[in-house]
Amino acid sequence: MGVLTRREALLAAAGFAAAGARADENIPAGSSGGDLLAALPGKKPLIQRAFRPPNFETPLADLASLYTGNAVFFVRYHLPVIPRVDTTGWRLQIGGPSAQRSLALSLPELKNSFPHVSVAAVNQCSGNRRGLFSPRVPGVQWRNGAMGNALWTGVRLRDVLQKAGVAADALEVVFNGADTPVLPATPDFVKSLPIDRALDENTLIALEMNGQPLPHWNGAPARLVVPGWTGTYWVKHLTDIRIQPTAFDGFWMKSAYRIPTGAFPTARFVSQETPEATPITEMLVNSLIVSPAPAARLRRGEPAQLAGKAWDAGSGIALVEVSVDGRQSWREATLGRDLGRFAWREFRLPLDTSKGGPLEVAVRARSRNGATQPEALTFNAAGYHDNRVQTLRVEVS
């Protein structure tokens, strides 16, 4: 692997300073930086929320397709040293105190020893829409595009764990990837799952995304796919999997990615729970208006269509309702193809453009488990779980 030593990484950082670099002078205080579109190697231009560690958001227009393209899929990292993994030398280590034996699987071994499985699933960053919070909260200021829907193909995590042998005392499974911090004191990005979620038939070690090998920036050569759960668990560039009888106590479980206990109706992660806080787990039922674009102008009398996506944590979408009269009445949108309960579902509804003036559209999705989108935000300091009823204001003229 082309891993930077820490000294090299420090030198590299110093180099950035020495070069004085480029970029805007006079970035105003209070500015969210606007939408700087910039391309990482192998990617199309995305909204650059941060260059290093790379955090790039998918523009709204690129969320229009049923599957989000690999070249426009969002990129989210916590640590700046991201090696391009050399697949010939790559081994996936599986072990830990609750594993009956240790394995070191090469990529061909991983590919050829287990049945291949595909699942269409939404990958949504826990902090998607943080930048829309009121009051504002610190963190990457994502708007709507820290998410996408893809067809993930690989092997079941369960099959790999069972090859290692899962002892009866197994409590959590812990995942590490090849990305590392610059400083030795910075906590490595390591995540855990409860054993039942790790053994769920839908949890995959994915090798492909939309029929292609995983892009580097989305976790090549292998990443975890945890359908229904937020992106923080979808560990990229997987290198190590440990089965253990105790709760993993790393920073990224104990201190980060946590929500107030009991504040949201999502799966519990009991071994990581305290009376105050618990890890974020499942996504909430949610929707996104993709078109018309925000602040679009529609021509009076010309056909126009509302379109977007709705998703939840795996119950599936029952219906999407649209109001154009200030929430007095709701009409059902037409749902698109069902790609499976973990994928998003397209919705469409013609808009009446016979009258001129402002048009305010509200959209709410309902899950097959009965959950629906609320009008108000459940404020939490980390800026997670914004699934408010979606609104759009356009002008008809």
Place this chain on the structure above:
Amino acid sequence: MPPPARHSAPLAAVAAAVAAVSFGDALRAANEGPRAVAAEVTALRDGEGRDLTVGRCIICHSVEYIPANAPAMDRAAWQKTIQKMRDRFGAPITDEEAKQILDYLAANYSGKSG
């Protein structure tokens, strides 16, 4: 990874190290080409303490995080963030430096309303 060529200039070593990072390509291209290629951001508003702030922060991250977060920040929030960077992430910042960085960020990037 092949060993870097032995040039005498330290910048060559830096360039080799940068090139080893996956986004090194992007950096080099960005210095030559248009803005559409993703690039490191190291510029912050002019002010007392800017160079120290940039110098410490960019050890681990590009600095567009700072203006992007300004709307959520005030002096107390910056103090908390600096403390977190030192205590949780191991940022090599002395007490005196932390004070200067706090003064700079509080003066230039406190956009929290209300």
